Amino acid sequence: MNDALTVLVDLVLGPLLGLPPIVSLLVVALATAAATLPVVAWTSDQKRLVQTKRGIHAALFEIRLFNDDLRAVLRALGDALRHNATYLRLSLVPLAWMAVPLTLLVAHLHAVYGYAGLEVGKPALIRVELRSSAASGSAPPDVVIVAPPGIRVETGPVRLVALNEVLWRSVPDAEGDHTLTVRIGGSAATKTLRVSNRLARRSPGRVSPGLLNQLLYPSEAPLPAGGPIAAIFVPYTEPGLDVLGWRVHWMMVYALLSVATALILARRFGITL
Numbered sequence: 630m631n632d633a634l635t636v637l638v639d640l641v642l643g644p645l646l647g648l649p650p651i652v653s654l655l656v657v658a659l660a661t662a663a664a665t666l667p668v669v670a671w672t673s674d675q676k677r678l679v680q681t682k683r684g685i686h687a688a689l690f691e692i693r694l695f696n697d698d699l700r701a702v703l704r705a706l707g708d709a710l711r712h713n714a715t716y717l718r719l720s721l722v723p724l725a726w727m728a729v730p731l732t733l734l735v736a737h738l739h740a741v742y743g744y745a746g747l748e749v750g751k752p753a754l755i756r757v758e759l760r761s762s763a764a765s766g767s768a769p770p771d772v773v774i775v776a777p778p779g780i781r782v783e784t785g786p787v788r789l790v791a792l793n794e795v796l797w798r799s800v801p802d803a804e805g806d807h808t809l810t811v812r813i814g815g816s817a818a819t820k821t822l823r824v825s826n827r828l829a830r831r832s833p834g835r836v837s838p839g840l841l842n843q844l845l846y847p848s849e850a851p852l853p854a855g856g857p858i859a860a861i862f863v864p865y866t867e868p869g870l871d872v873l874g875w876r877v878h879w880m881m882v883y884a885l886l887s888v889a890t891a892l893i894l895a896r897r898f899g900i901t902l
Contacts, residue, residue, distance in 0.1 A: 642657070658890050663894060666891060678716070682716065691708075733847075736845070750801070753799055756864075760793070770814045776799060780802065807821070807822045818835070818852055819835075833846065833864070834860055837859050
C-alpha cells in the first residue's frame with residue numbers, strides 16, 4: 630500500500646513541487662476538500678445535520694434575546710449543548726469513513742512538506758540501530774558504512790553499546806539524491822539521502838516492518854525482518870513553513886486550508902458540514 634501511495638502522491642505532486650510550498654499545499658488542500666465532500670454527502674444524514682445546526686442557531690439567538698431571563702438562558706444553553714452533542718455524533722460517521730485514508734495521505738504529505746534536506750558542507754550524523762541479537766556478545770560484528778560520491782564520512786563508527794547504536798559523522802559535498810550502504814557481517818542495507826533545499830520527498834528513516842513504523846516512515850521499503858539492522862536514520866530537520874514571516878507546522882496550514890476550501894465548496898454544492 631505504501632508503494633502504491635508513494636507512486637500516486639509523487640505523480641500528483643510532481644508538477645507542484647516547483648511552486649512555493651504554501652501554493653502547492655493550497656492545491657493539495659483543495660483536492661482533499663473536493664475528494665472528501667462527496668464522502669460527507671453520502672455517509673452523513675444531511676437532513677438531521679441541517680435540523681441540528683438550526684437548533685444550535687435558535688438556541689444561541691434565544692440566549693442573546695432573553696439574556697435578562699436566567700431560566701430562559703439556562704434552558705437555551707441546555708438545548709445548545711444537546712444539539713452540539715447530536716452534531717458531533719452525526720459528524721463521527723463521515724469522519725470514521727475518512728480517518729484511514731486521510732491518515733495515510735498525511736503520512737505521505739509529511740514526507741514532502743515536513744522535512745528539510747541536508748546542506749552541502751554541513752555535518753550530519755548517520756545513525757544505525759542494531760537488533761539486540763546482533764549487538765550482543767563479547768565481540769559484536771563490525772558495522773561498515775559505504776558512502777557514495779558526494780557524501781564524505783569524516784568520523785566513525787562510534788558504537789553506543791547501551792543503545793545498540795552505531796554513529797557516523799558525514800558531510801555532504803554535492804547536492805542530489807544519494808544512497809548509503811550499511812554492511813554488518815554478511816548482510817547489507819541501503820538508505821536514501823537527499824541533499825537539497827527544494828521541496829521533495831524525504832525519508833528520515835528506513836525501519837523494521839510494522840504498522841506504526843510504516844505509517845511514520847512510509848517512503849522506503851522496510852528492512853528485512855530477520856536482518857541484524859533494525860533501523861537507519863538520517864537527521865533531516867522539521868523547520869515548518871514560512872507563513873507571513875512566521876514558522877508554522879505544515880499540518881496546521883494544511884488543516885486550515887482544507888477546512889476553508891471545504892466550507893467554500895460545501896456552500897457551492899449545497900452540502901452541509
